[in-house]
Amino acid sequence: xxxxxxxxxxxxxxxxxxxxxxxxxxxxxLAPFVLVAPAVLVVVLxxxxxxxxxxxxxxTGDGELNGTAVGLDNYLALLDDPLFRTSLxxxxxxxxxxxxxVAIPGLLATFIHxxxxxxxxxxxxxxxxxxxxxxxxxxxxxxxxSFDGPLNAALGGLGLPPxxxxxxxxxxxxxxxGVHVWATFGMALVVFLAGFxxxxxxxxxxxxxxxxxxxxxLRHVIVPGLTxxxxxxxxxxxxxxxxxxxxxxxxMTGGGPEGSTYLPEYYIWMQQGRFDRPAxxxxxxxxxxxxxxxxxxxQVAVLRRTGKED
Amino acid sequence: MVRSARWVAAVPMAALAVATVxxxxxxxxxxxxxxxxxxxDRFAPADALRWDNFxxxxxxxxxxxxxxxxxxxxxxxxxxxLLLGSMAGFALGRLKFRGSSTLFxxxxxxxxxxxxxxxxxxxxxxxxxxxxxTYPGLILAYVAQFLPFTIFLMAGHYATxxxxxxxxxxxxxxxxxxxxxxxxxxxxxxxLVSVGVLNALFCWNDVLISLLMxxxxxxxxxxxxxxxxxxxxxxxxxxxxxxxxxxxxxxLVVYLFLQRxxxxxxTAGATKG
Numbered sequence: 001x002x003x004x005x006x007x008x009x010x011x012x013x014x015x016x017x018x019x020x021x022x023x024x025x026x027x028x029x030l031a032p033f034v035l036v037a038p039a040v041l042v043v044v045l046x047x048x049x050x051x052x053x054x055x056x057x058x059x060t061g062d063g064e065l066n067g068t069a070v071g072l073d074n075y076l077a078l079l080d081d082p083l084f085r086t087s088l089x090x091x092x093x094x095x096x097x098x099x100x101x102v103a104i105p106g107l108l109a110t111f112i113h114x115x116x117x118x119x120x121x122x123x124x125x126x127x128x129x130x131x132x133x134x135x136x137x138x139x140x141x142x143x144x145x146s147f148d149g150p151l152n153a154a155l156g157g158l159g160l161p162p163x164x165x166x167x168x169x170x171x172x173x174x175x176x177x178g179v180h181v182w183a184t185f186g187m188a189l190v191v192f193l194a195g196f197x198x199x200x201x202x203x204x205x206x207x208x209x210x211x212x213x214x215x216x217x218l219r220h221v222i223v224p225g226l227t228x229x230x231x232x233x234x235x236x237x238x239x240x241x242x243x244x245x246x247x248x249x250x251x252m253t254g255g256g257p258e259g260s261t262y263l264p265e266y267y268i269w270m271q272q273g274r275f276d277r278p279a280x281x282x283x284x285x286x287x288x289x290x291x292x293x294x295x296x297x298x299q300v301a302v303l304r305r306t307g308k309e310d
Numbered sequence: 311m312v313r314s315a316r317w318v319a320a321v322p323m324a325a326l327a328v329a330t331v332x333x334x335x336x337x338x339x340x341x342x343x344x345x346x347x348x349x350x351d352r353f354a355p356a357d358a359l360r361w362d363n364f365x366x367x368x369x370x371x372x373x374x375x376x377x378x379x380x381x382x383x384x385x386x387x388x389x390x391x392l393l394l395g396s397m398a399g400f401a402l403g404r405l406k407f408r409g410s411s412t413l414f415x416x417x418x419x420x421x422x423x424x425x426x427x428x429x430x431x432x433x434x435x436x437x438x439x440x441x442x443x444t445y446p447g448l449i450l451a452y453v454a455q456f457l458p459f460t461i462f463l464m465a466g467h468y469a470t471x472x473x474x475x476x477x478x479x480x481x482x483x484x485x486x487x488x489x490x491x492x493x494x495x496x497x498x499x500x501x502l503v504s505v506g507v508l509n510a511l512f513c514w515n516d517v518l519i520s521l522l523m524x525x526x527x528x529x530x531x532x533x534x535x536x537x538x539x540x541x542x543x544x545x546x547x548x549x550x551x552x553x554x555x556x557x558x559x560x561x562l563v564v565y566l567f568l569q570r571x572x573x574x575x576x577t578a579g580a581t582k583g
Contacts, residue, residue, distance in 0.1 A: 031486035032407040039398035039457055040413065046432060046454030047420050053431035108326070111319040118320065118327075124569060125327045131565050131572060132558060133515030135533045139540065139554045140333045143340065143547065150336055150353065182330070187576055194577035243424040247517045251537055265426040269518065272430050281430045289427040296422035 051289070058282035066279075074283035083255075083270075084284065087262040090173055091291070094241045094263075097177060101237050105185045106230065109192030110222060113199075123193065127186035134247025137183045142166070142252055145175055169260035172253055176261055179252070180245050187240075188233045195229030235299040242292065264288045334558075341551040348548050367553035371542055375528065376535035377556070383445060383520075383531060384513045387452040391460050391509050392502050394453065399464025400494050404471070405486070414465065420458040425519060433522055441523075448523040448531075452513045460505055463578050467501040468494055501578075507568050508575035514561065532557045 061070040078084045108126065112119045129137065144150050145165035152162035165175040203225065207217045223230070246265050253261040255270065264284055271281035340348060341363050342356035368374055401407070402414045425432075432451065433442070441447030471494065479493050495502075520531040530538070536557045543550040565572065 028486045032401040032405045032410065035397040035401035035405075035486075035490065036413060039394045039461060042394065042450070042454050043417065043420050043457055046435070046450060047423055047428060047458070048416075050428040050431035050435055051423055053435070054428055057431055108323065111323060116320050116323060117317070118324065122323055122327055125330050127569065127573065128562075128565055129330060131511055131515075131561050133517065133533050133536075133561070135515070135517045135536050136554055136558045136561075139536055139550070140337050142540070143337065143551065144333055148352075150332075153353065190573045190576050239424070243426055246426070247515075247533070250517065250521075251540070265424075265518075268426050268429065269521075272433070273522070278430045278434075285427045285430060289423065292422050292424060292427065 054282045055286050055289075057279055058286045060279050062277045062279045070279075074280050075287075077280060078283055078287065083259050083262050084264075084267055086259055087264045087267045090261070090263055091242070093173065094177065095238070097181075098234065098238055098241070101181050101185070101241070102188065102230065102233050104181065105188035105233070106192055108185070109189050109196060110218065112189075112193060113196040123189070126189050129183045130186035130190075132183065134180075134183065134244065135251055137179060138248045138251030141179045145179075145252075166253055167257055169258045172257055173261045176245065176248055176252055177241075180241065180248055183248075184237075184240055184244075188237060191233055191236070192226070192229060195226045199225045231299070235295060238295055239292065242288070242295075264291075337551045337555060340548055341555050343548050345546050345548055363548045363552035364556060367539070367549050367556055370549075371535070371539060371553070372527070372530070373532070373535060373539075373553055373556060376530050376532040379445075379524075379529060380514060380532040383448050383452070384510055386445070386449045387456075387513045388506050388510045390449065390453045391456055392506050395457060395460030395464050395505065396495060396498060396502060397490065398457075398461045400468050400490050402461065403465030403468040404476070404494075417458045417461050421462065425455055429518070429522055436523065443524055443526050443529055445529075448520060451519050451523050452516070455519060456509050456512055460509060463505050463575070464498065464501065466578065467498055471497055503568075504571045504575040504578070507564065507571050511561065511564070511572070 058074055059069055059071060060066070061068050061073070108122070112122055116122070146152075147162060147164055147167070151165065155162060163171060166172050199222070203221050204217070207221050212220070242263075243265060245263055246269065249255060249261055249263060249266045250269075255262045255266050264287065268281045268284045268288070271277040271284065336353075339356055340352060342358070342360050343352075343363075344360070347354075347356065398417075402410055402417070432454075436442050436447050436451065439447075441450065475493060475497070476489055479489050484492060515533060516531075517533040517537065520534050524530060524534070536554055539550050539553045543553070
């Protein structure tokens, strides 16, 4: 908006200023577009356009059928593929484990907020694995979880038999998810702590004065006060589980043993990079996108609802 | 009763803290051992502070080359992310113009498109553009991946700048570019540091995008290099451990000095979401 200035200014100066303002006005009207243009260009060309291409691509064939429309064949092939079915089953498992993955950092944040002895140290220590690459974490844990590694040695010390953490098809997925939770609970913890800082301290004090037990305080003060934060952590943890375990799988199990640790993202990678089935991979990508969309829309709906409550 | 709960919680929490740190301590200890020492007893403390494994991990398997690749790519990506992100963040967070809310929504929507969903077609787009296996290709892929998040945070930050400051700058004759350059960039510097550190971590730690965009061995980034270490050193675990630690070291240093900033960046998304 050109600045309108009242006051005794000479006519010439005023005219000059008006001219400058008009020019500035034109420059300023274009400015927002110039400022967003590079970002829009990058996001549209390298995020949204590939998304459209990929969905389109998922309805065409691989190999000899490259480029020809095959309808839903890729999706049917997905449902027939035991590896893809395993990856879906593992997603189901992640959803079941989600409440635990949210509750652990939530409880820890609660204790830190209540100033457990040593709380200052815990915050810094718990958060640190969250900044390590899944590759680093995975590499370290292949050592820790190896058959003759420290964890089995510790079990042996307790008189328990060793477990083949990464070699047993019934165990490996839990081992990988456990490592993922170890590596990421600090993120959620920090988010919870930020949520706590918005919680009215007088409520906690009131609960204390009224002699509320810890569980009562948790149920009637903390959880209702942090609804928004809890929902946010649920969504981000789910997204993290769906999209940031590739590094761990790649380093720790390679999808094995017997394909038992496949997740959709790993399946997409293998079909694209190893089996040269890009169209099939695109179909799996589209399926993953739909899943993400559901998670995302759930969050928007939830935010809108809590927004109304505010 | 809250008081006693605190003490009950302190014990498992201390145990968890140990479990959080122990893997790194164990790995460091292993990296100090000779191969013989490791085979005989992997738990006993190394008998000396020995750096041989680190030097051989650094020189023998191209780690130094991968390290350099990572530094170049991460530095360029973060610089571009901050430039484009702050420009767009200023425009979307501060200026009302035709289509601004649509663009902001589009940016939010892009947040929910994970890389796995677009990796197949993106590889094709990049290879059509001749950008596969080049620095600019990987840099662009990172920028595209982390730009929506950067814009989102910067827009949120710029929206909180008091309008008196902007008005004063306008009266002093600044164009919108002047406001961006002389007011928003300096005022937003702390936020830029937080977002920049976070983006640097994301790019440094990434393995999937890099695997896809940089197929040839000499262009590997450090994280991809680490994944290949295991195969090369399957019989020399101490050197493997040393290589892993070299790759983790920059992140650990950044964490020690900038822990607050990282936490700020992570929580900014939560509180503004």
